[in-house]
Amino acid sequence: MSSVVPRLVEQFELGLAAPICLTWELTYACNLACVHCLSSSGRRDPRELTTAECRDVIDTLQRMQVFYVNIGGGEPTVRPDFWELVDYATAHQVGVKFSTNGVKIDAEVARRLAASDYVDVQISLDGATPEVNDAVRGAGSYATAVRAMGHLRAAGFEGFKVSVVMTRHNIGQLDELKALADSYGAQLRLTRLRPSGRGADTWPELHPTAAQQRQLYDWLRAHGEQVLTGDSFFHLAPLGGPLPGLNLCGAGRVVCLIDPVGDVYACPFAIHEEFLAGSVRQPGGFETVWRDSALFVGLRRPTSGGACRSCGFFDSCRGGCMAAKFFTGLPLDGPDPECVRGLGERALQDADSAAAPRPALDHSHRSAPVPVTIGRPPARACDENPLAGLAAGARS
Amino acid sequence: MSTDPPGNGPALRFDLDRPWCVHDRVAVRPEPFGALLYHFGTRRLSFLKNATVLAVVRSLAEYPTARSACVAAGVTPAALPAYERALATLAESQMITERAAS
Numbered sequence: 137m138s139s140v141v142p143r144l145v146e147q148f149e150l151g152l153a154a155p156i157c158l159t160w161e162l163t164y165a166c167n168l169a170c171v172h173c174l175s176s177s178g179r180r181d182p183r184e185l186t187t188a189e190c191r192d193v194i195d196t197l198q199r200m201q202v203f204y205v206n207i208g209g210g211e212p213t214v215r216p217d218f219w220e221l222v223d224y225a226t227a228h229q230v231g232v233k234f235s236t237n238g239v240k241i242d243a244e245v246a247r248r249l250a251a252s253d254y255v256d257v258q259i260s261l262d263g264a265t266p267e268v269n270d271a272v273r274g275a276g277s278y279a280t281a282v283r284a285m286g287h288l289r290a291a292g293f294e295g296f297k298v299s300v301v302m303t304r305h306n307i308g309q310l311d312e313l314k315a316l317a318d319s320y321g322a323q324l325r326l327t328r329l330r331p332s333g334r335g336a337d338t339w340p341e342l343h344p345t346a347a348q349q350r351q352l353y354d355w356l357r358a359h360g361e362q363v364l365t366g367d368s369f370f371h372l373a374p375l376g377g378p379l380p381g382l383n384l385c386g387a388g389r390v391v392c393l394i395d396p397v398g399d400v401y402a403c404p405f406a407i408h409e410e411f412l413a414g415s416v417r418q419p420g421g422f423e424t425v426w427r428d429s430a431l432f433v434g435l436r437r438p439t440s441g442g443a444c445r446s447c448g449f450f451d452s453c454r455g456g457c458m459a460a461k462f463f464t465g466l467p468l469d470g471p472d473p474e475c476v477r478g479l480g481e482r483a484l485q486d487a488d489s490a491a492a493p494r495p496a497l498d499h500s501h502r503s504a505p506v507p508v509t510i511g512r513p514p515a516r517a518c519d520e521n522p523l524a525g526l527a528a529g530a531r532s
Numbered sequence: 533m534s535t536d537p538p539g540n541g542p543a544l545r546f547d548l549d550r551p552w553c554v555h556d557r558v559a560v561r562p563e564p565f566g567a568l569l570y571h572f573g574t575r576r577l578s579f580l581k582n583a584t585v586l587a588v589v590r591s592l593a594e595y596p597t598a599r600s601a602c603v604a605a606g607v608t609p610a611a612l613p614a615y616e617r618a619l620a621t622l623a624e625s626q627m628i629t630e631r632a633a634s
Contacts, residue, residue, distance in 0.1 A: 153563050156577065201561045203570035203577075229559070231572055254572060 148382065148390055151436035154200040155426065157366075157391040159208060159404040160193070162218065164396050164499035166210040167239050170262075170273045172301060172342060174405050175395075176333040177210035178501035183397040187217040189417070193394065194221070196422045197230045204231030204256075208404070210396065210499075213240035226254040235260060235299065237277060238284025246287035249296075258297035258325065259284055264312035268305055272342075285320045297364065299325040304341070307348045310355045314363070326356070328368035331463040331473075332405040334500060336492065339464070346481075349474060350375060371456040371472045374449035384454045388413065388435035392426065400425045402435060405459035408495040442469025449477070456480070465492035546620035548602070548612075553593035553631040562586060569627050578627050585618055592628060 165180035166173075185193070197205060205225065212218055213236055225232050233256040241249075241257070249255055259281050263269030266278040288296050298317040300306065306313070310326075317324040331339035344352060353372045356363060361380045370383035382390065387402035394400055398416040401407055413432050414425035426432065444455045456472020461480075464473045465487040471479040554560060557573040567580040567589075580586045587605040588598075595601040598619055599612075607615050622628045 151564075152568070153561060156568065201559065203559055203561070203568075203572075204575075231575075256575065 148384060148386070151389050151432070154197075154202050155390060155392050156203070157206060157386065158197070158202055158204075158394070159206045159391065160394045161209050161396050161404065162190070162207055162212040162221070163210040163215050165214050166237075167214065168211065168237055168274050168277055169501050170277075170334070171338050172272060172303075172329060172333075172335040173500075174330060174333040174335055175208075175210065175407055176495070176498045176500050179499045180210075181397050181497075181499060185396065185398050185416070187220065189398065190217070190221050191224055193398075193416055193422060194225050194228055194230055196416075197225075198228040200423055200426070202230055204233055207232055207234040209235075211237055211239060222255060226252065232256070233258060233297075236284070237273070238281045241284035241287055243287050243290065246284070246291035246293060249288065250291040250293035256296065257288065257293065258299045259288075259322075260299050260301075261313075261316075262301050262303065263306045264309040264316050268309060271305065272301075272303065285322065288322075289320045294321045296320075296322050297325045298322045299327060301329050302326055302344060302352060303329055304344055304348065307344055307352055310352070314359070323362070323364060325364035325366065326352075326369075327366045328371075328457070328460075330405040330457060330459050332459050333407065333495075336463050336494065340489075343474065346474075346476070346478070349476065353379075368457075371453050371460075371474055372476060373452035374476050378452055383452065385456075385458050387411070387458050388432040392432070394422065400429070402431060403459055405457070406462065407497075408462070408493055410462065410493065411459075440469075443467070444469070444471060447477070447479075463492060465489060546598075546616060546623050548599040548616055548619075549597045551592075551596055551631050552598045552601075552619070552623075552628050554589060555626055555629045558627050560586075560590065569622075571625070571627060574626060576625055576627075578622065578625060580618075585615060588615060588619070589622070589628065593631065 161175055163180055163184055164175065164177045166177040169178055212234055222232050222234070231254045235258040238259050249257055261269055261278070261281045262272045263278065269278040270276070285298065300313055314324050329335060329339065329343050349372060353369070353375045356365065356369065356379055357376065365379060365381060367381040367383070367386070369379055373379065373383055387406060392400060392402055393404040393407070394416060395407065400413045400415060400422060402411040402413060411431065413429035416422045416425070418425070441450050441455060444450045453472070456475060458468055460473050461468050461470070464484060466473055466480065466483050471483055473480040473484055555571065558569055558571050561568045566582045567586040569578040569580065580589060584605055584607065588601050588607065591601045591604065592598060595604065602612060602615050619628065
């Protein structure tokens with residue numbers, strides 16, 4: 137190989153023919169209301185893609201030779217056409233990895249999944265104990281998850297994933313989480329909490345401390361490739377060298393999101409108009425958005441590194457996570473809020489957290505019915521007629 | 533994922549003078565820098581770092597030996613050891629496999 141090949145990281149930053157990690161959120165509906173939900177899910181959006189539109193997306197992914205798609209939501213299995221779409225994808229050379237809280241994984245479903253080589257399952261769990269997990273994911277969610285895990289183990293599904301979002305409250309349970317996954321024949325996956333979706337509200341209290349970050353980093357180094365990370369801890373690379381996997385922000389270059397209404401965002405942690413590249417419903421569909429959208433083309437231009445360029449660690453951390461910076465109100469060409477040198481923390485003190493960007497959409501469950509207000513009290517407390525006491529033509 | 537620089541790499545159990553082919557569970561996708569390979573069985577991803585090694589890998593099934601596939605793709609004798617190491621890495625991760633001699 138005589139020619140000088142640019143470092144692979146730099147090549148990846150210039151973009152790929154098709155995404156490697158394509159996330160497709162199938163619905164905003166969810167039976168849970170996790171406090172840190174990246175997609176602020178709970179209620180279905182009335183404009184969600186139809187089954188036929190979903191099949192068209194799968195046809196496009198096949199044409200683009202997307203190897204596999206990470207299906208999530210909300211809770212994807214609550215869509216009535218979920219299994220039909222999974223079968224359609226695998227029949228068209230697109231592997232499926234779906235993320236679930238386990239609510240619909242019964243014994244029969246588990247057997248079916250175990251029999252397919254092209255479907256992988258990821259159970260979401262944010263603590264090794266019900267106390268820690270349910271504080272974030274809701275009462276009963278731990279039980280739902282381990283019930284599903286039991287069915288998968290009984291069905292002989294080896295190597296399904298248990299995926300944990302690392303917080304201040306579960307970093308002390310790393311060994312227990314590993315043991316738990318091992319006991320089910322599952323592979324542990326640990327990912328970074330981003331201040332995205334509902335995560336923006338709880339991030340200040342929930343994100344790991346600097347000391348915990350180091351603890352997590354050391355643990356990940358000790359466990360090598362046994363534990364997956366979704367390549368989400370590259371901001372920790374300056375602590376002692378890169379972790380296995382791709383160490384760069386893949387938004388618009390290696391990853392992107394198709395949301396339940398067909399909108400294409402640069403990253404599942406960046407659901408905001410600023411990172412909206414287009415829609416699968418536009419002429420040319422997803423392929424055109426991936427290849428030619430102004431947002432993605434812009435993200436693929438070589439970056440200068442901005443304020444981080446002079447830092448000796450920039451080569452390893454690449455400036456950190458774009459979504460983490462954006463939703464904490466930090467400039468994108470400066471340090472990550474969890475920069476291991478503490479430069480992000482310093483920047484946060486100057487940033488106005490009240491002015492941090494919020495997305496326009498929120499599909500969260502409403503905790504109580506919205507009361508109807510007429511605008512003025514009735515003339516008499518027992519009046520049923522809202523117009524009682526009004527002269528004809530009078531304005532209220 | 534394999535990003536070992538040339539000179540390091542697995543112990544060579546790779547035989548250039550056997551017939552090879554891409555594993556039937558592997559998808560090969562050309563990219564601007566070379567190619568991405570994905571193994572649907574192991575769920576692992578690999579890279580091919582230039583167009584020549586991509587040409588070698590894609591043509592393996594058509595040649596009686598991996599060596600002849602390399603020669604046909606324009607690999608010089610001086611460059612051959614580096615390609616042998618690259619192919620050995622792919623064999624170790626089951627991206628390519630020996631085929632029955634035809």
